[in-house]
Amino acid sequence: MTELWPDFEGATLSYISRPPSEAWQRERPRSLVILGSTGSIGRNALAVIEAHRAEFRVVGLSCGGNALALAAQATQFRPPFLAVADDATAAALRRLLPMGYTPAILTGGDGYAQLASLPEAATVLSAQAGAAGLAGTLAATLAGKVICLANKESLVMAGDTVREICSRTNAAILPVDSEHNAIFQCVAGRGQNIRSLVLTASGGPFFGKNSEYLRHVTREQALNHPNWRMGAKISIDSATMMNKGLEIVEAFHLYGIPASGIRVLVHPQSVVHSLAELNDGTLLALMGAADMRLPLAHCLLWPRCARPGAAGLDLTAIERLTFHAPDAKTFPCLDLARQAIEERNGLCIVMNAANEEAVRLFLEGGCSFVDIAQLTDAAMKKHRKNCPGEGAAYCPPLRTAGGPEKHTELAREVREATSRIEHLDLASRAFVRELAKFNHGAKTC
Numbered sequence: 069m070t071e072l073w074p075d076f077e078g079a080t081l082s083y084i085s086r087p088p089s090e091a092w093q094r095e096r097p098r099s100l101v102i103l104g105s106t107g108s109i110g111r112n113a114l115a116v117i118e119a120h121r122a123e124f125r126v127v128g129l130s131c132g133g134n135a136l137a138l139a140a141q142a143t144q145f146r147p148p149f150l151a152v153a154d155d156a157t158a159a160a161l162r163r164l165l166p167m168g169y170t171p172a173i174l175t176g177g178d179g180y181a182q183l184a185s186l187p188e189a190a191t192v193l194s195a196q197a198g199a200a201g202l203a204g205t206l207a208a209t210l211a212g213k214v215i216c217l218a219n220k221e222s223l224v225m226a227g228d229t230v231r232e233i234c235s236r237t238n239a240a241i242l243p244v245d246s247e248h249n250a251i252f253q254c255v256a257g258r259g260q261n262i263r264s265l266v267l268t269a270s271g272g273p274f275f276g277k278n279s280e281y282l283r284h285v286t287r288e289q290a291l292n293h294p295n296w297r298m299g300a301k302i303s304i305d306s307a308t309m310m311n312k313g314l315e316i317v318e319a320f321h322l323y324g325i326p327a328s329g330i331r332v333l334v335h336p337q338s339v340v341h342s343l344a345e346l347n348d349g350t351l352l353a354l355m356g357a358a359d360m361r362l363p364l365a366h367c368l369l370w371p372r373c374a375r376p377g378a379a380g381l382d383l384t385a386i387e388r389l390t391f392h393a394p395d396a397k398t399f400p401c402l403d404l405a406r407q408a409i410e411e412r413n414g415l416c417i418v419m420n421a422a423n424e425e426a427v428r429l430f431l432e433g434g435c436s437f438v439d440i441a442q443l444t445d446a447a448m449k450k451h452r453k454n455c456p457g458e459g460a461a462y463c464p465p466l467r468t469a470g471g472p473e474k475h476t477e478l479a480r481e482v483r484e485a486t487s488r489i490e491h492l493d494l495a496s497r498a499f500v501r502e503l504a505k506f507n508h509g510a511k512t513c
Contacts (some may be wrong), residue, residue, distance in 0.1 A: 072371055074252060074323065075259025082324030083259070084227075085234040085241045088214045092190050092240075093371065100368070101128040101149075101183055103204040104195035106137040108299050109218045109244065112360045113193055114141060116368055116376045123369065127189040130180055130196075130204075133157050139164035147171060149186060151179040180204045185211035193244070193368070194219045197301055198424050199493055202226060206486060210479055212237040216367040218244035220318045224420045225489050227321025229482065232466050236478060241322070242367040247315055248322055249363035250341035250354035255323070258346065265325060266343040266351070267315050268335040269394065270295050272307040275336055279398050285437045287430065295338040295358045304427045308440050309394065313405025317416055320409055327409040332402060334392040339381065357381050400441045404448065413455060414492050415448055421496035422447035426504070435504045443500045450499060451492075463488055 076083040100117070104110045110129075117124045130151035131138040142150055143166055151174040152158050158173045165171070174182050184192050184207040192208040193216040194201055201219030208215045209230055217223070223230060233239060243249050247267045255262055273292050274282060290307040291300060298306070305311035312332050319330050341363075343353040356362050357379050365376030396403050401423070408415040426443040429435045435443065463485040468477040 072256050074255045075257060076324075077259070080262045080325055080329065081255060081259030084223075084231050084322050084324070085239060088240040088242075088370070089238070092214050095190060097123055097125040098191055098368070099125050099127050099189045100191045100193065101130075101186060101189040101208075102126070102193045102195060103130050103151075103180060103184060103201065104193075104197065104219075105129040105141055106131040106134045107195060107197055108297070108302075109195035109360060109364070110193070113195065113216075113364050113368065114145070116361050116365045117145075119377045120365075120369065120374060127186060128183045130174075130183055131157075132196075132200075135160040135164060142171065143169070148188070149174065149183055151175065151183040177203050181207035184208040184213070187211075190214060191216065191368070193364075194222060195244075197299060199225065199420060202489070203486065205230065206233070206482055209233045209239040210237060210475065210482060212239045214240045214242065216242045216244050216364070218364075220245055220314050221420055223321040224314050224317045225417045225493070226463065226485065227317065227416075229463055229466070229485055231321060231324075233478070233482065236466075236468075237475075242370055243318075243322055244360075244363050244367050245315060245318065246358075246360065246363050247342040248318060249366055250356075251319065251323065251344055253354050253366070254342070254344040254352040258344070258352075261346045261348075262323075262325070262344055263347045263349075264329040264331060264345040265319055265323065266331045266333055266345060267312060267319060268333055268338075268340050268342050268391075269309060269312045270306065270338045271334040271336050271392075271394075272309065274307055275334060277398070279438065282398065282438050283436060287433070290430070290437055294336070300431055301424070301427055304430065304440070305423070308401050308437070309399040310401035310405070310423050310440070310444075312394075313401045314420070316402070316405045317409055327406055332394050334394050335390065336392075337386065337389055339386060339389060340391075355381060400445065404441065404444060408448070411452075413451075415451060417489055417492045418447050418451045418496045419444055421493040422500045425497040425500040429500070429504050435507075439504065439507075443503060446503055447496045447499050451496070 073087040074083040126145040126147045128147050128149035132153045135157050150171050184204040192213045194205045195218040202222050205222035291303045293303050338358040340353045343351045359378040361376040361378040408419045422444040426440040466481045
């Protein structure tokens with residue numbers, strides 16, 4: 069099956085991991101943990117699993133605080149392990165479970181990490197939202213799992229570390245994001261021929277609008293995505309185009325291609341999910357419906373291809389396909405992401421943390437829509453000023469030599485790296501909160 073894998077020894081492409089083992093490919097039913105099962109990605113994943121019930125054995129499910137939704141999922145799939153954010157949610161969950169079903173309920177960050185590294189599960193879907201998903205991804209990577217990665221922030225904050233751990237533990241990454249999954253399928257076996265990658269963006273609800281218009285948009289307008297139904301945070305990121313900025317960083321770490329070789333085109337129809345340009349100038353594109361069940365099924369069932377219950381694409385019903393250069397002046401988040409990659413020095417961590425906090429403030433009425441990019445930019449400038457000499461990489465390469473036999477030392481080093489990331493993450497969020505409060509009195513602008 070290695071010929072199906074993106075060529076990681078080509079001139080331009082160096083994929084983040086080796087392929088899943090042949091033993092994993094043969095495993096039936098496929099044992100699975102879902103981190104973030106009650107969110108949009110998790111729900112779609114369970115729909116795929118239900119459509120192919122004999123193919124999977126659900127070992128664990130997790131959520132933050134939505135005990136009611138998790139209880140319904142757990143009752144349907146009966147996993148032996150569940151994980152939630154805290155003891156109060158765990159107690160509520162126990163009361164909601166049917167009599168006679170008594171799974172182990174893990175709590176907190178340590179609980180998510182334990183769930184992600186369970187020996188009973190060979191596959192982990194990392195679908196927790198935002199920076200909170202990093203710990204689970206790292207735990208799964210340290211445990212050598214096959215990781216269906218939907219949490220792009222894991223690579224934005226710790227892409228170098230994830231790549232290095234994969235090389236030590238033989239963990240494998242399968243990309244769930246529709247754009248990166250499309251690239252994955254386009255570049256399979258063609259790594260030595262890839263010239264550049266093209267990420268497509270829907271443009272969100274404000275495609276074609278100017279800066280003055282954006283100053284007055286409401287929460288409801290920003291959440292009203294024209295093509296995709298997603299969670300609140302990713303919907304706002306799509307509206308600001310920060311989601312595409314994060315995906316540039318993600319592609320950089322996934323495919324080992326320079327940032328200069330990753331382009332963005334606005335494609336409002338969301339039919340072409342991304343493209344790969346070959347050395348001869350031709351383009352390979354993946355087309356499909358705007359339905360997350362498609363990339364999820366590709367990863368969960370890999371290397372087998374099967375219908376996940378999503379509608380097929382009717383080309384005769386598509387009037388036109390259009391592509392546009394992004395308006396970087398009106399949507400500056402794309403440039404912020406490129407700056408973060410080029411300068412490194414923890415800027416990707418700062419950018420992600422500041423953006424998450426600014427989005428939270430916007431959703432709660434604490435700042436305007438245009439402030440999201442401005443607050444993120446301010447946090448990045450502050451970090452440049454305060455940390456001018458930390459070097460190209462915020463987290464240095466892991467020192468431990470050898471493979472899985474050095475797991476204890478490797479895990480300690482990863483915890484140290486994670487601690488540095490969390491410290492910078494918290495400091496950046498605090499700065500954004502204080503700046504927003506100072507500038508706007510914590511009220512809608």
